[in-house]
Amino acid sequence: MTQSPSAAMESLSVALGERTYPIHIGAGLLDDPGCLLPYLAGRQVMIVTNATVAPHYLDRLRHTLSGADLEVCEVILPDGEATKTLASVERIWDALLAAGFNRRCTLVALGGGVIGDMAGYAAASYQRGVAFIQVPTTLLAQVDSSVGGKTGVNHPRGKNMIGAFWQPRAVLIDTQTLATLPERELSAGLAEVIKYGLIWDAAFLDWLEREMPALRALDAAAIRHAIRRSCEIKAEIVAEDETEQGVRALLNLGHTFGHAIEAHQGYGNWLHGEAVGAGMAMAAALSAERGWLTGAEVERIGAVLAAAGLPRVAPAAMGVDDFLERMRLDKKNLDSRLRLILLEALGRAAIHDDTDPAMLERLIERFPRA
Numbered sequence: 001m002t003q004s005p006s007a008a009m010e011s012l013s014v015a016l017g018e019r020t021y022p023i024h025i026g027a028g029l030l031d032d033p034g035c036l037l038p039y040l041a042g043r044q045v046m047i048v049t050n051a052t053v054a055p056h057y058l059d060r061l062r063h064t065l066s067g068a069d070l071e072v073c074e075v076i077l078p079d080g081e082a083t084k085t086l087a088s089v090e091r092i093w094d095a096l097l098a099a100g101f102n103r104r105c106t107l108v109a110l111g112g113g114v115i116g117d118m119a120g121y122a123a124a125s126y127q128r129g130v131a132f133i134q135v136p137t138t139l140l141a142q143v144d145s146s147v148g149g150k151t152g153v154n155h156p157r158g159k160n161m162i163g164a165f166w167q168p169r170a171v172l173i174d175t176q177t178l179a180t181l182p183e184r185e186l187s188a189g190l191a192e193v194i195k196y197g198l199i200w201d202a203a204f205l206d207w208l209e210r211e212m213p214a215l216r217a218l219d220a221a222a223i224r225h226a227i228r229r230s231c232e233i234k235a236e237i238v239a240e241d242e243t244e245q246g247v248r249a250l251l252n253l254g255h256t257f258g259h260a261i262e263a264h265q266g267y268g269n270w271l272h273g274e275a276v277g278a279g280m281a282m283a284a285a286l287s288a289e290r291g292w293l294t295g296a297e298v299e300r301i302g303a304v305l306a307a308a309g310l311p312r313v314a315p316a317a318m319g320v321d322d323f324l325e326r327m328r329l330d331k332k333n334l335d336s337r338l339r340l341i342l343l344e345a346l347g348r349a350a351i352h353d354d355t356d357p358a359m360l361e362r363l364i365e366r367f368p369r370a
């Protein structure tokens with residue numbers, strides 16, 4: 001059921017000087033040409049989506065674009081984190097070239113974070129950079145990956161190892177698309193929402209604890225607030241530090257552990273949000289070892305992750321070395337020391353590169369396994 005387009009649409013912006021762009025949030029935005037057409041660079045539009053999302057939303061997006069004098073093409077990729085590769089990006093480049101698209105074309109990423117990251121990287125690199133618009137359809141993409149311009153693909157040795165910073169021209173969040181999202185994917189998105197509470201806003205964490213049942217039931221007002229507050233926090237951080245020289249690294253809470261889990265388990269077996277959930281539980285336990293969190297606070301974090309339907313344990317098959325060898329490849333590291341995001345309090349995080357290696361090994365060793 002669609003509501004009237006733009007009904008109660010809210011807009012935020014990511015302030016990046018001349019590259020400032022809006023994040024529009026509302027139910028039914030997918031049907032509103034006014035939300036999309038102003039951000040096209042020219043007449044040529046390539047929709048990038050996948051085989052799962054296309055049957056739900058591609059026709060609607062095409063219809064929204066149909067009133068204008070545009071040349072609209074599409075590329076429908078296979079689904080899954082395992083397809084987040086250079087070979088998939090090559091398919092997007094091929095489609096652009098086959099259509100004869102020039103530097104004034106616009107890519108529209110219609111899907112979750114995998115599609116958004118790959119379409120963004122294809123846009124960053126096609127003819128040295130063309131416009132792109134994010135139309136995120138998972139909770140995770142709506143609260144995190146569509147905002148901030150990190151684009152790229154995985155390498156078998158490490159997550160997101162190949163990529164570029166390339167900002168979209170606009171982010172259009174149609175909250176109604178969450179109605180078709182599987183429950184497990186909703187939980188994965190909630191991991192990144194919880195992250196914002198943990199690193200930035202303790203009051204938001206309190207709110208999440210109270211509203212978790214409403215969020216999991218897709219209560220419209222609760223979902224809208226979670227998306228808006230998450231986007232506000234991400235926009236504030238990205239505006240301050242677009243290319244992760246400092247504060248942006250806090251958005252990586254749980255990711256040093258989580259990315260190691262994703263790579264070790266074979267991309268897609270653990271969802272990104274699930275791995276980040278387990279990673280945040282590990283970061284919380286380490287923060288307690290360092291003396292910053294109490295046992296009760298670590299328990300609280302475990303409880304909110306569990307309430308979101310997320311694992312708070314690591315994979316059974318992963319030993320200490322399985323973690324450490326992948327964590328050493330993390331992009332945040334600048335020398336031989338690991339740089340970890342740790343919690344100094346609930347709602348406050350910082351980068352630390354001085355964790356005693358023996359303490360870290362012990363923590364990983366003793367952390368509960370599935």
Ligand SMILES: NC(=O)c1ccc[n+]([C@@H]2O[C@H](COP(=O)([O-])OP(=O)(O)OC[C@H]3O[C@@H](n4cnc5c(N)ncnc54)[C@H](O)[C@@H]3O)[C@@H](O)[C@H]2O)c1
Nearest residue numbers: 052112113114115137138140141144145150177180181272
């Ligand atoms: N660029 C960033 O800043 C950033 C931030 C966070 C995560 N990421 C990346 O995002 C990816 C994870 O994104 P994700 O969780 O969206 O995964 P995803 O893109 O794989 O989507 C999850 C699943 O939901 C399906 N789907 C998408 N929308 C749907 C809908 N409305 N209805 C039904 N099914 C739908 C997809 O086809 C897929 O099967 C990871 O690769 C992660 O590294 C990037």
Ligand SMILES: O=C(O)C(=O)C[C@@H](O)[C@H](O)[C@H](O)COP(=O)(O)O
Nearest residue numbers: 144148150159160248251252255331
């Ligand atoms: O936007 C950011 O910055 C983030 O770190 C957000 C993360 O949730 C996201 O998973 C990101 O893709 C991780 O980036 P990476 O640089 O560690 O690959």
Ligand SMILES: [Zn+2]
Nearest residue numbers: 192255272276
């Ligand atoms: Zn993430």
